[in-house]
Amino acid sequence: MAEEEVQVFGFRSGPFSLRVELALKLKAVDYQHIEEDLLNNKSDLLLKYNPIYKKVPVLVHNGNPISESLVILEYIEHNWTHNPIFPAHPYDRALARFWAKFIDDTVVPAVHKISGSTEEEREKAIEEAQKTLEPLENELGNKKFFGGEEIGLVDIVGLILAGWIPAIEEALGFELLNTHKLPNLKKWTEEFVNHRVAKQVMPQKDALVAFLKNVVLNRKN
Template structure:
């Protein structure tokens, strides 16, 4: 099946890593196509995702699908084993809500801060930190967002679990490094130490160095 399924991604992108994590959790073989971002995008990536021109793109039987949250739901619908979304309709709606919250609030604030001028960045990361407060309350004492098993929100949230601490280290801030979010911090440790998650995470030192370079260029 690997030759029928491709993931166009970038090693430092949490969005393409989400897709790979979902496939690995389901035991689905795929071919990874590494893109040279941001300035040397392949003609295939531009062909498969002409609107956004970015990773990730999942190509299944020659048909491209873009946007990581959309791809994750597609994967969950096609490969039924080890479901990512809960079976209960209400719990499934909640999972979608929190996944969208992470995307619209936490990730959006992080991207805004990362693109800001250095003198404005501290305020931007403070806003990103504030966006973590509802996640802290929602997690409570749960191991993962869905309970004892890694699921849809956790897959979406790897950007918080792994990339936020890397940003902390790269720019010397304290979003998760403080005691402000103990539940999120504990959850992050559970996620990054998960056997399957470990397979898709980029090396921490390499990621921190990359983020330091990217963030210092603004």
């Protein structure tokens, strides 16, 4: 069988392309990472492979491009069926898709609102984000991961919570995930960043904090 060519056009300080890379790592699929300069110089190949949105991630499999992280995760699951990241039962799969979409449509905007808020607005934005996270807190319960004992779709999509929220907290000097209000999610973030495979793709916290501080500084200037 001919060797497959798998490329990921991504951005190592961004959570969306790392979803794709984590899924490939969990399935032990070899791939080539192609780093994109999203701020100053998007490559011609990125613009060719994703002419609609012109952003990462883009998975290119044997020359065929797929964009949008949730769509790519579906493709990865169906194309490489070993080491599944989706639940086996159709109902559980539907629930996983629901929570993945909830993270992207509701949680991510709430976190962005905090990072873009002034100091006067921040306390209210944090309270709103914590309320937004409560359904995930309840869904997780006392499970190790949303996928059970191993990382699954919701965990992969939620890596923005595990890696980026702690870094945003440190960069901007506030606390969102605390053991008093969101104990399950707080424990989950610790399990996630210490997972043997997640550690291979997650950026170092110090580097991410420096990147986020730079983004906030540039936004103010």
